[in-house]
Amino acid sequence: MDLRNFCCLRRLLISSTSCSRAYLSGFKSNLSLDKLYPTSRLDITTIPKAPESKDGKFSGYIPMDKIQVNYVRSGGPGGQNVNCVSTKTEVRFHLASADWIPEPIRVKLAERVKNQISKEGYFIVKSERTRSQQLNLADTLDKLRNLIHSVAQSLVVPEVSEETLERQRRLRERAARERLKEKRAHSMTKQGRQSPTLDS
């Protein structure tokens, strides 16, 4: 593409001695984002609304202003790095007053982790998995989220159909019958090993 070969006049566009913000050309090609995504608002600054945890279901959202994050020194070997750098991450919050967790889940959680709650009622989750504070914080929150989700899962009573309940009852009874049959057969085997007596 040699411009010099074309006879078109080349227009003198900008003649300036200093560069300034005013030179922004606002160039838009056929592949600009507004053409690739015509229905999009093209705004990366929008902060979506946090999903609410309602109807006893946990949405997965942990409000960072309701929990305290501490960084302390990790244990184990590591020389100067482990002695000086605070990489162990601790996340704590008062479990009883944590309204971002739905009530039934909160109660069940308190029951499950009752050995890890402090005297004042603070639940503490820790992680010193990696060498980085930020990655350990991500791991801690991951642990907490998974824990709350598993508690929520355990509270969910699955709706079982009548046919399934009937089938389960039949299977239980059949298992009991089989067990007793085998027990009787074993008893006969053991009796057969006895030496015969005058009355039998």
Add this chain to the structure above:
Amino acid sequence: MAGVGNRVLAGTDRALDLLRELPRLSLSNIRSNPKAFKRNKRGRGQHGGKKHGAGNKGSGQRQNFMRLGYETGNNPFYLRVPKEPYYKGHHIRREYPPISLMQLQTLIDTGRLDTSKPIDLTALCNTKLFQLSPFENQYGFQLTDEGLDNFKGRINIEVQYAPEQVIAAIEKNGGVITTAFYDAPSLIAMRDPMKFFASGTPIPKRQMPPENAVEYYTDPKNRGYLADPDLVALERFKLAQKYGYELPDLKKDPELLPMMLERKDPRQIFFGLNPGWLVNLKDKKIFEPEDEQLLEYYRS
């Protein structure tokens, strides 16, 4: 000597003067330079001469050739060296020289990078601390997570690859990160803009990423430059939840917002300069094409 009037001509002038007098060029009045091609000395014989190009004795003359690669019995090279799947396509793989967050922070602290303007590949190369060699399959820079915990800069940065935790670190401090692709000619222009402008070539248009890179650059999780910005906003929020920080509201700083949101068009190489423009550094002028065809080409 040829001349117009009394004036003696030499060199180019003389040649041009001659041209005016000489007849039109045709096949009948040109010939090759001597020894430009070799005439077959002995054109007799069906396959060209006495030995027919087969030499003396040996398997060559006796038409009993050894197969290609045969090394007269010892284990040949092509069997000796095993094939390893790990190096398949190694010469085609794209490389991204690393820049750690620690280095980036140091550059910001020492004032070698201007945080009041967007940082892109040109800005990083202008520090003269990082070299990029497109001829060695290097396609740009990647950010590494060394110095992740202590990164505090608030920047608008554009790199070619960044892992998740690095994206989190930059967004946590109220910055914006984008990953973008540049093809080799664009990179050559970007890494030394002054040299490129001095070459007198119009600014090329950036090519689209190759097939195996399209998925990466259209994914909002990677903050790709071809991703939907609305989805990028959602991913920013999700990442903030994952890494445990409150997502800063970029709109709270209206003076910095235009700089933070400044982005190049997918076909653009330099901020503020369009593809097709010709920059004249000496006279401090910029020229743009006016022809419709050219404008359409650079816009497409």
